[in-house]
Amino acid sequence: MSRPAVLVCPPDFFTVRDVKNPFMDLDHPVDHALARVQWDALCRALNDAGVETLPIEPVEDLEDMVFTANQTFVSFPGGKPFVVPSRMRYASREREVPYCVEWFRRRGFEIANVDFDAQYFEGGGDALWHPDGSRVWVGHGFRTTQGGAVIFADAMQAKNIRVTPLQLVDERFYHLDTCFAPLTAQAALVFPAAFDSDSLRLLNDAFPRLYEVSELEALTFICNGIVANDRYIASHAYDGVRAALAREGLDPVLVDLSEFEKAGGSAFCLKTFVR
Numbered sequence: 065m066s067r068p069a070v071l072v073c074p075p076d077f078f079t080v081r082d083v084k085n086p087f088m089d090l091d092h093p094v095d096h097a098l099a100r101v102q103w104d105a106l107c108r109a110l111n112d113a114g115v116e117t118l119p120i121e122p123v124e125d126l127e128d129m130v131f132t133a134n135q136t137f138v139s140f141p142g143g144k145p146f147v148v149p150s151r152m153r154y155a156s157r158e159r160e161v162p163y164c165v166e167w168f169r170r171r172g173f174e175i176a177n178v179d180f181d182a183q184y185f186e187g188g189g190d191a192l193w194h195p196d197g198s199r200v201w202v203g204h205g206f207r208t209t210q211g212g213a214v215i216f217a218d219a220m221q222a223k224n225i226r227v228t229p230l231q232l233v234d235e236r237f238y239h240l241d242t243c244f245a246p247l248t249a250q251a252a253l254v255f256p257a258a259f260d261s262d263s264l265r266l267l268n269d270a271f272p273r274l275y276e277v278s279e280l281e282a283l284t285f286i287c288n289g290i291v292a293n294d295r296y297i298a299s300h301a302y303d304g305v306r307a308a309l310a311r312e313g314l315d316p317v318l319v320d321l322s323e324f325e326k327a328g329g330s331a332f333c334l335k336t337f338v339r
Contacts, residue, residue: 120164
């Protein structure tokens, strides 16, 4: 069996040039040299965890292309591989989508185009597979619209994929991957205040062990980690989260990603699993 692989984009053109979420601040510019060091460290951590890193060529003027979780939704392993191209809320990010779609097309993925019309859907930032592949959780409210989530769910129903929408209610947690991290089929990290009560109830029903993180932990992107071969790669891990990871058989691997967090993203945002 081939080892897991992720799509990554070198941060050659990464910067913060406008404000798309509450973390972006034009008064705190990116240290580009440090960003490259941090991105290289993340790739090494993934490689050390047995995950192959597959780069896409970065494109000038597409400063957020480095966040490869967002431009597509990628099928779960098994069956014919496909991707759903995103319909991004911001024009600068929408321009990233064709480059990523072409990358997948050249590698034999089916391109499952979905007509989102005037709605938005932001790929793997808001659409997270349950670890056993039994369903997809889709956050909506800030970047993905409710209508976009419904259109995506209808399209996935045709592929016999179950979709469960979750309402996000705090603009600081504008993507689902900023406040919810499935660890195993039975366990996840969650920041409860990011969700409405019905959505939180759905998560509690689905995960026998739902570990709540604090506001401080959530704001340091503790939920934006990567589960990779018994490791949890993230930028921070406080005592409570370390205990939760230990219970689930996961070792924390810390990688400083402070420069990317200036743009509102961390480890999970900087990759998308393709195998």
